[in-house]
Amino acid sequence: MHSREIFNIVKARRESLNVTQETLAQLSGVALRTLKQFESGKGNPTLQTLQKLGDALGLEVTVVIKNKGNNV
């Protein structure tokens, strides 16, 4: 999952919940400026930032094994 995809999922999720950036910023504890930057495709958020946003949106950051069945 590429960064862009992740950004888009967050943005899409926020929109599907009908929440403004400002509200999400308050709910998540992430600064509005940071959120804006992030949703407009720029930036390289820290895991913590991503998780704060995820928590507020009912999203979860996970790390999974790629290509099951093709591993050592």
Next chain:
Amino acid sequence: MHSREIFNIVKARRESLNVTQETLAQLSGVALRTLKQFESGKGNPTLQTLQKLGDALGLEVTVVIKNKGNNV
């Protein structure tokens, strides 16, 4: 998935592949110091760092909806 879990998954994955921190650092392009810090449970990696490590280990960072069936 909490930060600790993510750290542990990365570490466990590296070990299961029998790769040293030093080798992973070279393969992933992440500095050894950063990797060490990260595997010992400290730090708050950026998405990019996490993805570099994931790429080298065959892991993928994803963002998924929690509690399927309980959404808007």
Next chain:
DNA sequence: TCGAAAAGTGCTTTTTGCTGCACTTTACAA
């Protein structure tokens, strides 16, 4: 069409992640 809400952007400061270096500690095989 117009006005307000929402979103996007430039600039700046503060904080902190990334990195290199040197050293210590731990694990393990000879």
Next chain:
DNA sequence: TTGTAAAGTGCAGCAAAAAGCACTTTTCGA
């Protein structure tokens, strides 16, 4: 036990993320 490889840690510099502020642009309903 001892030597070596691997892993962990303190310190410091640099780059970049986080955040605040002000302003512009876009969106959209009245």
